[in-house]
Amino acid sequence: MQFHQLQYFVAVAETRHFTRAADLVHVSQPSLSQQVKALERELGADLFQRARGNITLTDAGEALLPLARRILADADTARHEVQELAQLRGGRVRLGATPSLCTGLLPDVLRAFHDRYPGIRLLIEEGGSHDLVRELARGALDLALVVLPLPSPSPALTTVELLREDLVVVSSPEEPRPGGGRRTVDIGDLEGERLVMFRHGYDLRELTVAACRAAGFEPAFAVEGGEMDAVLGFVRAGLGVAVVPRMVAARSGRGLRVTPLARPGLHRTIALAHRSDVAPPRAARELQRMLLER
Numbered sequence: 001m002q003f004h005q006l007q008y009f010v011a012v013a014e015t016r017h018f019t020r021a022a023d024l025v026h027v028s029q030p031s032l033s034q035q036v037k038a039l040e041r042e043l044g045a046d047l048f049q050r051a052r053g054n055i056t057l058t059d060a061g062e063a064l065l066p067l068a069r070r071i072l073a074d075a076d077t078a079r080h081e082v083q084e085l086a087q088l089r090g091g092r093v094r095l096g097a098t099p100s101l102c103t104g105l106l107p108d109v110l111r112a113f114h115d116r117y118p119g120i121r122l123l124i125e126e127g128g129s130h131d132l133v134r135e136l137a138r139g140a141l142d143l144a145l146v147v148l149p150l151p152s153p154s155p156a157l158t159t160v161e162l163l164r165e166d167l168v169v170v171s172s173p174e175e176p177r178p179g180g181g182r183r184t185v186d187i188g189d190l191e192g193e194r195l196v197m198f199r200h201g202y203d204l205r206e207l208t209v210a211a212c213r214a215a216g217f218e219p220a221f222a223v224e225g226g227e228m229d230a231v232l233g234f235v236r237a238g239l240g241v242a243v244v245p246r247m248v249a250a251r252s253g254r255g256l257r258v259t260p261l262a263r264p265g266l267h268r269t270i271a272l273a274h275r276s277d278v279a280p281p282r283a284a285r286e287l288q289r290m291l292l293e294r
Contacts, residue, residue: 003075005039006068008032009047013065016055066138073139074278091283092121096132096144098203099228101270104247105145105163109294113287120283126227128201133157136275142284145291147203148269159271162291166246167207167266169259172238177259184262187215194222194240196231203268208243211266232256 004025011021012032022029040047047061057065080092097106102124110122125135129146136144137156148159169185171178178193179185190212197219198205212219222240228248235242236255243266249258272291274280280288 001039001042002035003071005035006071008035009039009061010065010068010072012036012048012055013057013061018055070137070139077139077142077278077281080281088117088283088286089119091119091281092123093281093284093287094123094125094140094142095284095287096125096127096135096141096146098128098132098145098147099126100204100245100248101145102126103228104245104251105270105294107251109287109291113290117283117286129203130201133273136273139275139278142274142280143288144273146271146273147207148271150273156276157273158276159273160292162270162272164267164269166260167204167243167268168246168249168261169241170232170235170244170249170252170256171241171259172236172255173257175238177257178241179259184260186262187211187266188217190219190241190243191215191217193220195219195224196226196234196240196242197221197224198231199225199227202227204243204245207266207268211243 007025008021008027011024012018015021015024018033018036019029022032025032036047043060043064045060046058047064049056049058095106106124110124113120114122125132125141127135129150132141132144132146133150133154135141137154145162146159148161150157150159169178169190179189182189195208197208209219223234226234228244231242231244232248232252234240243261245268246258249256272288274284274288279285
């Protein structure tokens with residue numbers, strides 16, 4: 001099995017077209033087809049069902065595709081690792097994080113990292129923990145900041161707890177204070193409030209809805225479906241209240257009232273995750289150290 005054969009196979013699988021795949025990997029279409037057939041002979045199975053104008057994966061092709069993508073991603077990571085210059089003067093770090101962590105935790109750490117290693121490119125991907133775990137597993141990320149417990153725990157990932165963060169209620173100063181004006185509120189006090197709610201798949205959405213149901217009520221939404229910046233903007237506009245991380249509330253600036261949750265309150269645990277079977281590149285290990293020492 002040759003490395004370039006896997007490249008050609010993935011290109012055909014993604015384009016579902018041999019000619020477009022050949023253009024993508026910069027080879028002639030007959031050469032690409034020949035190499036894919038050679039790969040099929042070596043594996044002893046057809047990878048594609050070929051019909052005029054319709055290329056689909058066989059069961060063998062479906063099984064090979066995630067493995068081939070991982071091999072190619074690992075090779076790409078190895079190439080960047082070898083090409084890094086001495087003293088971390090070059091390279092890249094691919095970091096995934098939930099949107100709330102991009103707003104609250106990361107700016108200061110990334111600024112310190114960039115000041116120390118200006119030659120390293122920082123590639124940030126925002127997403128929910130479930131999506132980030134999947135991207136880690138397929139080799140598309142070096143590190144990810146995720147919320148524990150993971151939606152689908154994987155023995156292929158190593159996680160290190162980073163911090164335990166309080167959640168608070170934010171509201172517009174122009175609207176009545178939630179909980180009847182008290183300095184702290186219980187989750188039960190939100191029963192009479194209209195919530196501004198994050199989109200499906202957002203870790204904070206699942207946590208907040210579960211807490212409301214545990215308190216004996218179904219939350220009512222004024223508006224739902226936004227990312228962090230949108231949710232904060234809707235709260236500022238007086239559409240409702242939202243439950244957000246304390247760090248995000250502290251960074252949000254004017255236009256928001258912050259009300260702590262009474263004990264035991266709500267918390268979330270943030271962890272730093274990476275693949276167990278492949279060591280992160282050198283630059284990623286340095287960012288990992290700075291995050292753990294923050």
